[in-house]
Amino acid sequence: MGMGTTMNTPPITAAAAMLDDFLMRAALAGMGVALVSALLGCFVVWRRMAYFGDATAHAALLGVALSLGFGIAIPVGVGVAALAMGLAVGGLSGRRIASDTLLGVLAHAALASGLLAVSLIPGGARLDLEAYLFGDILAVSRGDLGLIWGGVVLVVATLVWRWQSLLVSVISPDLARASGVDPRRENLVMVFALALTVAVAIKVVGALLITALLILPAAAARPLARTPEIMAALAAVIGVASALGGLRLSYHWDSPTGPTIVCTAAGFFALTSLLRPLLAPLFRRTQ
Template sequence: MLDDFMTRAALAGIGVACAAAPLGSFVVWRRMAYFGDATAHAAILGVALSLALQISIFAGAVAVALAMALTVTLLTGRGYAMDTLLGVLAHSALAFGLVAVSFLSGIRIDLMAYLFGDILAVSRGDLAVIWVGAVLVVGLIGWRWSALLTSTLSPDLAHASGIDPRREQLILTLALAITVAVAIKVVGVLLIAAMLIIPAAAARPLSRTPEQMALIAAALGAVSAVAGLQSAYVLDTPAGPSIVCVAAIIFACTSALRGLRA
């Protein structure tokens, strides 16, 4: 079954959707959209370093994405507005990554595949990495679900309950770095933030509890992946952007539904 490249691509898309859904819900609740974008942009620098050092691209992307997220966390409140800080770091990391790639002589690299994804070229090894990463993220978020929710609702309430909000922020940061690393092959660094945010935002009008929102977001993300792949196959369009376009259409539909209910 896995000899069919479309089957591998669909399984990869579903795996990324499962990883991004619960994390994307927290990104929406905490208004961390730019945070996710900055972490994703930093991943291209991780790709360049991985190729230069001849180590796993997954390991390099996780390390650099985690370093970026930790840097943002540490510099927050040091005299710069959050959006300014994220803008500077995100675009700087992307630029340094692209420059670093240009110095990789003797190594052939399809830069467009890392920027916009190449889900149709997913191998069995890539599929294993994606699903192991998805299981890690879902397990990590599930383990700390209650504490993460409490610290998201109110840091003061979290402190009163014996929960350290900064520790929960670091857990989210780790989960975000893993998700970025596994999603590179599917949608690329420029579209990862879209897969984090759009399905979660689309699930919000359909949900009554946080748990419902995470589950519905996973389902909508999976539908976006499969339908996007099918439309890319039929219309001969890029697969990664097609997946995001389907997710955007679903978001428009759920938003319209919320408007009708109001």
């Protein structure tokens, strides 16, 4: 019995080590994407840009088709498509079309065009679309992890660098102009940051769930915060907790990881929404 146990130990140890490494990469990827999405999501919530985030995220699938057609790296194609969508929305806004209508049209047109383009590309029919629609965080490689965290560092650095300018542009474009800040330039910064976030997040949560990861942590943090900085910090904590909690629940329930992460974030939103009536008197006393 002792010999059998000894002989079986190395394979079990190797399998456990492989599993730990596998889950560690997934956890680090989820933390990075959740962190940057939550911070950027605060600006999306403040500017009521949920549909804008949706349109940019849905363009990701068109970027996948672009990458396959031209033989370029998928994150590059996704980033280019998301950036082009953001610039198109900014250029077409206010031209006799209501913003929500324009964003709805562009979001669904981009998603349908991406699905159609992928099916028409040779080899596209064999592509696992589910991984790009809902993410496949458990398949994140070391190279993917480096790309994700490289994008995270770049976006976070951009937000820290432009924080005050972005904030005043969100509060009041007129006040921004009076302060010497160009709101159009800050909008381009937002578009760039959002496109880069979509490019690094598609591997983790997919094109259909990126917007949820942008909106939910920020919306959950809003009832608990009295200042923009506190809201951003709380959103980051909630986002990371959603990623790690969703990953753990997915492991125990054997459920799709991307949707489980989003459902965990939705649970935080429901919790803070229920607590809001209890916290409102406290906020009134401290303001």
